[in-house]
Amino acid sequence: MDVVGLLEAASLLVPEGTATENDITVNDVWDHLTHDEWEVALCLLEELGGGRPLPVTFWQSLATAAEQLRLETSAAWCHWRGYETRHGIIRAELTLTPVHESHRRTAFSGAGVLRPMWDIGGTTPTGEPDLCVAALWAESVPLMEPGGRATVRLAPLSPSRWGRITPGQVITMHEDRSVAGTAVVLDVRRPPEP
Template sequence: MDVPKLLEAASLLVPEEIATENDITVNDVWDYLTHDEWEVALGLLEELGDVDPFPLSFWDAVATAAEQMRVEKSAVWCHWRGYETRHGIIRADLSLRPASESRRQTPFSGAGVLRPMWNIGNRTPTGEPTLNIAALWVEFTPFLGPGERSPVRLAPLDPSQWQHLQPGQVIAMHEDQTVAGTAVVLEVLPPAPTPTE
């Protein structure tokens, strides 16, 4: 399917009454699509996707369109949102330890590249702490460095191990045996309901 058809398909999944804080609606998307301004339409669809939970087919269509347009960051973000649609959303406020107190000496990309280990309270059968892996997406900034703080989204390797998390819970990030940062869980949302046909 070509880019305009993918974006049109995604647009058809957006209810007309949905609007962003800036009053962007699906009608704005259609306006840009009729003028072949696909990248603008793509960006507006991403914004509308933050207003209300949309089905996986929405994120798949938008991600494929972004890939075909070679808008890499948008494609990665839309795949991330598709993952959250299937497995749920975990948001936290992450504070990294300063460079003088941790292994990390440089900033890392916030676009879901880093997959650190997390102490989320799980234990081995003998009672030892066990670490769980989750990719990390930093919100509102492209990089996060030692000593910095930002809201983040987590995509667990095994979502079933994370179901006990609650807002306010403190979890620890590890890149090795030492604690690289701590995060306060802000939000835990279940997977989006699957539409029945």
């Protein structure tokens, strides 16, 4: 399917009456599609997807359209949102350890590239922390600097191991044995029942 067909298919999955904070609706998307403004239409659909949950096929269509338009970050974000649709959403306020207290000396991409380990409270049979891997997407921050702070979204590699996470819980991020950051869980939304 071509870009226009993918964006049209995605727009049909947005419930009637859905609007963003800026009163953008699916009608605005259609207006941009008729003027061949595909990137704008894609961005508007991403915004419309930020409100109520939309099906995985919505995010798959947007990801494929973004890939065809060679918009790598947008494609990665749409794939991320599709993952969240299937597995749930975990948002947290993350504060990274300052450079003088950490092994990390450089910034890293906030766009879902880093897959650190997390101490979420579990222990191994020997009493050691049972670390779980989760990718990290920083909201509104392209790069995470040592000592920096941002609201992040976590995509656990094994979502079932994160079933006891609750808002207000403090979890720690690890890139090695030392603590690389501390996060306070803000929001946990479980996936819909199959």
